[in-house]
Amino acid sequence: MIxxxxxxxxxxxxxxxxxxxxxxxxxxxxxxxTVVHLTNMALLQLSLDWEGVSPENERSVKLNAIFRSKTKIALDEDGPRT
Incomplete structure (x- = not known):
């Protein structure tokens, strides 16, 4: 079931x-x-919220992997579009 x-x-x-x-x-x-810095922070936080993880509980390597994964999904030509 979806x-x-x-x-x-x-x-x-x-x-x-x-x-x-x-x-x-x-x-x-x-x-x-300043805007670049703020949007970078917002993109990282959005990635974490999307994945449902708390940065306090994860290693930086995993956080980077989550961010790269979400970037690929969101910006991929074949990814979800609304």
Whole structure:
């Protein structure tokens, strides 16, 4: 059985990730270092929330892997789109 609520939530997380990534890239091009820093933090926190993990309980290697995985899912051409 497919958990529809999980699929919908995943699509929303991916949509938010794409929006934050776009803001991050625009801030980089405008050399807005504070905005870049804040969007980087927001992207990491969104990845952790999406995965349902607490950073206090995980090693940094796992956190990096989660972030890379969520980045690939959200920005992949074949990934979920809303």
């Amino acid at each position: 958990d529809l609520a999980h699929d919908v939530a995943s699509d929303e997380y991916a949509r938010l990730f794409r929006m934050l990534s776009a803001v991050n890239k625009e801030a980089e091009s405008l050399q807005l270092s």
